[in-house]
Amino acid sequence: MIMSHCRFRIVVVEGEGTVRRSIGAALRKEGCEVDAARSPAEARKTIDRVRPAAVLIDLDTGEKPSLELVKEIAGGKIVVLLIASEEAAAAAAEGVKMGAVRWFPKPVDVKQILRVLPDLVAEYEIRHGAKRSEPIVVGNRETDRFILGSDPKMKEVFRVVNKLAASPGSTVLIEGESGVGKEMIAKAIHYNTSASRGRFVEINCGSLPSNLLESELFGHEMGAFTDAKTMKKGLVEIASGGTLFLDEIGEMPIELQATLLRVIETKRFKRVGGVSDIEVDLRFIAATNQDLKQAVSQKRFRNDLYYRLNVVPIHLPPLRERLEDIPILATFFIDYFNRELSRNIRGLSPSARNRLQEYDWPGNVRELKNVIERAILLESDDLILLEHLPLEISTGLSEGVMGELAEEEDEFVPITLSEAERRQILKTVDWARGNKTKAARTLGISRQTLREKLKQYEAS
Ligand SMILES: Nc1ncnc2c1ncn2[C@@H]1O[C@H](COP(=O)(O)OP(=O)(O)O)[C@@H](O)[C@H]1O
Ligand SMILES: [Mg+2]
Structure with a gap:
């Protein structure tokens, strides 16, 4: 599975022509x-020249x-690997002490080397910080994030x-x-717009009943309704000169949609109970x-408002459709939580990274952020390993199956002994919140x- 993607340069130092x-x-x-060298002296020159990964x-x-x-x-x-005959085993052990990552006995099983090599190189790069992708700054002055x-789709978003x-x-x-970064992009637009000296104001259109949302x-004038003891400015007025972020616009009560459309089109509005128009200048x-x-089409949203809003549409793809971004974001969040939680986690193990890319991410970037925070909080290793991830990610089992595993308790289900073992093990790891040492101890196995x-x- 991992074997087919060896994408790096390696120098092989081997005196014997056929083996080399x-x-x-x-x-x-x-x-x-591959660059071959017949002796350590020759290897030195080649290494200087080609700067191999291994x-x-x-x-x-x-x-x-x-x-x-x-x-x-x-x-x-550089990842250093050794090959040694039985007689040279002591020297090989010495080499490992000096920092060689691993040694392989003779006769050389190239397949074995190929199985571990990509992982070793990837892990090494992470540990030594060789590979870091540069953040793309869209400039968010408020949060400094x-x-x-x-991903090309995200680059297109940044361009817009x-x-x-x-x-x-x-x-x-x-x-x-949910969780793809809509609010973040909205803020980026606001803080990048030098002309907007005003504020970034947000409201969730699904959070209030119609009259309160209005x-x-x-806003409202004094005496507009029973509780209106004073005049109150609304968010449209407060955001004037800046941006009003209308989150969950699809939830806006239909009777308010016409009013909103009018405000967007005329940049004028009346406070509730007011008679005169107030002029505003803001971005929606x-x-x-x-x-x-x-x-x-279901008549829950006004056609005219939809077309008015849709002048500049931005579609943020779900995380599972931008696989390349997953390790980039994960690394970014690792750095972030390292600072936040005073930890020093260096990165993801290759297998953990693979899993993150295979997982579905229904909660998108927000979920990824939470997963990384949890891993960093709970673990003390210096790399995030597969076992530090929530079980539905590390095992690739859906929440539904996990739920079934949890619920099966009372009812007798005939299954094989190995299936029973599998379930018991998964349940215990889950119970131990991914802490393998604790799970192993509880299960009475190493x-x-x-x-x-x-x-x-x-694998199955
Ligand atoms: N491209 C990104 N880079 C860095 N952080 C991101 C990115 N997209 C989302 N986030 C983070 O993920 C979380 C969810 O983003 P948010 O904008 O609230 O999503 P939405 O509004 O679509 O639900 C936030 O903590 C945000 O900082
Ligand atoms: Mg949101």
Whole structure:
């Protein structure tokens, strides 16, 4: 599964021509770029020249010079792997002490090397901070936060956001599932618009009954209704000169939609109970996680308002449709929570990262952020491993199945012994909130055994 994506450069230091060629050919077949060296001295030059991700050294090319080379390069940014015959086992152990990541016994099983190599390189890069993607700053002065994304769809969004900065009056509609970053984008638009000196004001249109929402938006005059003891300014007035963010616009009561449309079009409104028009100058940004078109066809949303809002539509894709962004965001949140929680987690293990990319993310970026925070809070290792992730992510089982596992208690269901074992193990890991040491202790098995079992379940 992992084997087919060797995308890095490796130097093979091997004195024996046939072995060198066969290892080289096997690595190339997997997509690696291979440079061969016949001796440590030759290797040194090649390493300087090509700056490989990994070096594979056969200790039998001369123990002493080989170990000197290991000493020079291990612990830096290069993954050092050793090959050693039985006689050279002591030297290999010495090499590992010097910082070589691993040694393989002879005869060389190239398949075995290929199985672990990509993971080792990836893990190494994370540990040594070799790979960090640069955040894309859309400029959010208020929160001083970054909006990240390297997915082409997100880059297109950033392009539109930057363009909108020049037209402070245009209305924007942001569509996307919950947690994709709609509010963040709305703020980015506001804070990027230099012409908007006013405030960013937000309201959730689904949070209030119609009459309260109306006076919240437009304010009211003194005596407009029984409780209106004083005049009150509405959010439209407060946001004048800036931005009014209308979240969950699809939930806005239909009778208010006409009033809103009029305000957007004329930039004038009346307070509730008022007689004269008040002029405002603001940008409206609406957001929705429902399909407004469908709401229109169901007569829950006014057609004319929909078209007025839809002048500049921005669609934020769900996280599962921008896989490349997942590790970028995860790394960003790791940095963030490291600072926030005074921790020093260095990154994700390759398998944890893979899982994050396979998971469905119904709660999108918000859910990813929570998962990372939880992992950092609960764990003390320096890498986030598979076992630090919630069970539905680490095992790939849906919440439905997890629920079934939890509910089965009373009813007898005939299953095989190994299935019973599997369920017991998964339940215990869940009960221990992913803490493998605790789960293993409770189950009366070693951590190693537990890891192996879980790996097995993952694979099936
Ligand atoms: N591209 C992104 N880069 C960094 N953080 C993001 C990004 N998208 C969303 N977030 C974070 O995810 C969380 C949810 O974003 P939010 O804008 O509230 O989503 P929505 O309004 O669509 O529900 C927030 O904490 C936000 O900071
Ligand atoms: Mg929101």
